[in-house]
Amino acid sequence: MIDTNVWLSRWPFRRLPLDETPRLIESLRQRGVTQAWAGSFDMLLHRDISSVNARLAEECRHSEGFLIPFGAINPALPGWKEDLRRCAEQHGMRGLRLTPNYHRYELSDPRFIELLDYAAEQRLIVQMALRMEDDRTQHPLVAVPDVNPAPLLKLVADRPALRVMIVNGLRTLSGEPLAKLALTGRVWFEISMQEGAAGLESLQKLVPLERIAFGTYAPFFVPESALLKLKESELAEGQRAAIESSNALALWNDR
Numbered sequence: 156m157i158d159t160n161v162w163l164s165r166w167p168f169r170r171l172p173l174d175e176t177p178r179l180i181e182s183l184r185q186r187g188v189t190q191a192w193a194g195s196f197d198m199l200l201h202r203d204i205s206s207v208n209a210r211l212a213e214e215c216r217h218s219e220g221f222l223i224p225f226g227a228i229n230p231a232l233p234g235w236k237e238d239l240r241r242c243a244e245q246h247g248m249r250g251l252r253l254t255p256n257y258h259r260y261e262l263s264d265p266r267f268i269e270l271l272d273y274a275a276e277q278r279l280i281v282q283m284a285l286r287m288e289d290d291r292t293q294h295p296l297v298a299v300p301d302v303n304p305a306p307l308l309k310l311v312a313d314r315p316a317l318r319v320m321i322v323n324g325l326r327t328l329s330g331e332p333l334a335k336l337a338l339t340g341r342v343w344f345e346i347s348m349q350e351g352a353a354g355l356e357s358l359q360k361l362v363p364l365e366r367i368a369f370g371t372y373a374p375f376f377v378p379e380s381a382l383l384k385l386k387e388s389e390l391a392e393g394q395r396a397a398i399e400s401s402n403a404l405a406l407w408n409d410r
Contacts, residue, residue, distance in 0.1 A: 156186075156187045156188045156189055156369060156399045156400055157189065157190040157192070157368070157369060157399070157403040157404065158183060158188045158190070158192065158369060158370060158371050158373070158378075158381075159191075159192045159282075159320065159322070159345045159349050159366065159368045159369060159370045159403050160192065160282075160322045160323070160345045160370030160371060160372050160373075161179070161183070161191040161192060161193045161194075161222070161371065161372075161373050161374075162193065162195065162196050162372070162373070162374065162375065163176055163179070163193050163194070163195050163196070163211060163214055163222070163325060164195045164196045164197045164210070164211075165196055165197075165370045166196050166374075166375060167196065167200050167297075168294050168297070169290075170262045170402075171374040171375060172370045172377070172406070173374035173377075174374050176214055177239060177407060177410055179183070179373060179374055180218060180221055180222070180280045181234060182373070182378055182400040183371070183373065183378055186378050186379070186382060188371075188378070189221070189224065189361070189400075190220070190221060190223060190409055191222055191280070192219060192223045192225055192250065192403075193209050193211065193214075193215060193222045193223060193225060193392075194211070194225045194226055194227060194252035194282070195208075195211045196225060197210070197211075197227075198227030198229070198252070198254060198257075199254060199257045199287065200257070202232065204227050204228065204229050204232065204235070204238050205234075205238050206238070207227050208224075208226045208227055208238065208241065208242055208246060208248075209246070210369065211224045211226070211227075212224050212226075212248070212279070213322045215358075216332060217363060218225075223249075223250070223272070224246065224248050224250075224361070225248065225250040225251060225252040225280075225282055226238075226239075226241075226242030226246065226248045226250070226251050226252065226256075227251075227252060227253075228242070228251050228270060229258040230258070230260060230266035230267050230270050231258050231259055231260045231264075231266070232258075233293075235266070235270070235367070236394040237280075238371075239251075239270065239273060243277055243279065245247055248279075249278075249279060249407070250280035250281070250282065250374075251270075251274060251279055251280070251281050251282065252277060252282045252283075252322075253270075253281065253282065253283045253284065254283075254284045255267070255283070255286065256284075256285075256286070256287075256300060256301060256302045257287065257299055261303065261306070262302070262303065262304065262306040262307055262310065263293070263306045267336055268310065270316055271310055271314060274317065275316040275317040276316070278316065278318075278409075278410050279318075280318050280319075280320060280406060280407070281317070281318065281319045281320070282319075282320045282321075282322050283302070283304075283307075283319060283320070283322065283324075284302075284322045284324075284326070285301050285302045285304060285321060285323055285324040285327040285328065286299075286301045286302070286323050286326065286327055286348075287299065287375075288375075293378050299329060301327045302327070304321070304324070304327065304328060304332065304336070306334065307319070308332075308335055308336055311336070311339045311341055311342060312339055315341075317341060318341055318343075318409060319342045319343070319346070320340060320342070320343040320345060320368065320373070320406070321325045321336070321343070321344050321345070322345050322347070322348060322370060323348050324344060324345075324348065325344060325346065325348045325349040325358070325409065326329060326348045326349075326350065328344075329361075330361070331358050333346065333361050333362065334362070337361060337362040337363060337366050340366075342366065343366050343367070343368050343403075344358075344362055344366060344367055344368070344403065345347075345367075345368045345370025345387065346358070346367060346368070346369060346370055346381060346398070347370045347371055347372035347376055347380070347381055348372070349384060352387070353387070353388050353389065354384055354387075354388060355367070355384055355385070355388035355390060355398070356388050356389060356390075364394055364397055364398070364402075365397065365405070366402065367379075367398050367402060368398065368402050368406070369381060369385075369398050369399050369400070369403070385398065385399070399407060
């Protein structure tokens, strides 16, 4: 089982039960996860993104291949191109994780578009978080709206080599906008924020099975939440295997 949406370090606004990396790894392994794609909560408010990525890479190196680092890039800061180069060349990262709402840029920003061009050229997976926390529970001094994903459709359509995974997105995206992004064939969606009875069956009416991946958003969410989504939906054995691992492997190996 591959968890495509895990975060290390500390959520800035409260302690979480599994926010120490050894405990997080242990909990995920106990629930059948064999690999986890990891970003760092430090990327949200820290300005020294280079150090955030260095710490992330070091923690992942000590996990014996369990944690796969996805580097943070903030194109609104000076030096972001050097951070991007270090992710790919120094740390050997094959994926990026972006939080445009916390970093205060729109998806129409020329710097973001330049970042996508580089990612497409280098065959990096781009994970984009559309939200981190429900607006009803946000700290009043740090109110952060969801990312507006509308420009992404054309950006993906214009870049055949680009591969994007939407994380924390299935409360923000729904209906026709979700279906149109899925139809590009180059956007994947992890399930941590999919809600409702038979949620994965409903999701497959809009998103092809091969574009759906397992993700827990641990430690912000407990890992059991995503596992229950698998259990309460009526999935054939092949469908469950695709969501749990095969789809993420296909994305990872698409070089």
